[in-house]
Amino acid sequence: MSETDALELRLTRRIHADLTLDVELGIDRECGVIFGTSGAGKTTLLRLIAGLERPDRGRIQLGDTVLYDHEAGVDLRLRERRIGMIFQDDLLFPHLDVAANIQFGLKGEPRLRAKARMEEVAAFCGVRHLLERRPATLSGGERQRVGLARALAPRPRLLLCDEPVSALDLTSRHTLIERLRTIQQAEPIPILYVTHSPAEAIALGSRLFLLAKGQIIDRGPPLDVLAASGRAGLGRLEGVRNIFRTRVESHAEGGGETRLQLIDGPILVVPFYDRPPGTCLAVEIRGDEILLAKGPIEGLSARNVIGGTVDRIVAHGSEAEVIVHTGAIAWIVSVVASAVSALALAPGSDVHLIVKARSCLILDDELSSGSTD
Incomplete structure (x- = not known):
């Protein structure tokens, strides 16, 4: 210390x-x-x-x-x-x-x-x-x-x-x-x-x-x-959330979706959010709203498929949290314990995080620019 x-x-x-x-x-x-x-x-x-x-x-x-x-x-x-x-x-x-x-x-x-x-x-x-x-x-x-x-x-x-x-x-x-x-x-x-x-x-x-x-x-x-x-x-850990700092990178032509650059992390596609490029925001994603997959990923409607590496797994009863690193960012993914063995997850495993755009909650830009509450 x-x-x-x-x-x-x-x-x-x-x-x-x-x-x-x-x-x-x-x-x-x-x-x-x-x-x-x-x-x-x-x-x-x-x-x-x-x-x-x-x-x-x-x-x-x-x-x-x-x-x-x-x-x-x-x-x-x-x-x-x-x-x-x-x-x-x-x-x-x-x-x-x-x-x-x-x-x-x-x-x-x-x-x-x-x-x-x-x-x-x-x-x-x-x-x-x-x-x-x-x-x-x-x-x-x-x-x-x-x-x-x-x-x-x-x-x-x-x-x-x-x-x-x-x-x-x-x-x-x-x-x-x-x-x-x-x-x-x-x-x-x-x-x-x-x-x-x-x-x-x-x-x-x-x-x-x-x-x-x-x-x-x-x-x-x-x-x-x-x-x-x-x-x-404590049994199941309800409401485990990921909160990341981001900035608006761009919007799709005609609206519909917004691309956010996670600070020290990947791009995240979210529903259209009317803020100019460069605006700092925070985004929240519940741990149980993220899916994990191994191998090639094709034909999904989810807008975000992000490659990462398993850091560790914390199991408790029939539930587990999987900590996945993408660059400098650590994601907490909540899964049932049986998924860990089904996917043969272990520290060092390469995985994909699958995140629906609508699972991303934007916390308004008061987080960094000081607008109203």
């Missing part, structure tokens, strides 16, 4: 008579997902890290800074920890416009520097066009993106996210998740993200910590942990 950016903790906190939180974990500049059912202790864990509550014992360290150490008597105050937080409720100040909300954490900064930083994070979070508006005029997705910008403005060393998309509609959920992925590339800091959604965990996380009854009972790549038999009552 990086000496300057890693979060490492071990802590214990009695929540009530039937639940004691007893956790040890570490993450570097990545997104770690805390996954578990309601009542497992997920939110309490974030509050303990942030300094909103105090552990009974333990130690929390961020880089070379000790945030809390029971034995040494160290307990930094919230504002000294340099931690950003976003919650289910955005907690924006209703009497301030978006620009002032974002700049709230920049008090003491020179005016021009604060304004420049505010505009920078507003662009990252897709809210630059909203700067003069008040929170009451914003949609739920817009408010959460403003909350994210406000959390990032003071350049925190750690970002804590407590189910920030749970109250949003599907498109707004994907928008915020995509923003978090973009931000982590631009300003790589550790992110600890709480959710009970397998789709969110797989889309966003690099590592997952499965929390049950106050203890981490498994950890590892999200798909592997979630697919493990008997874990947290």
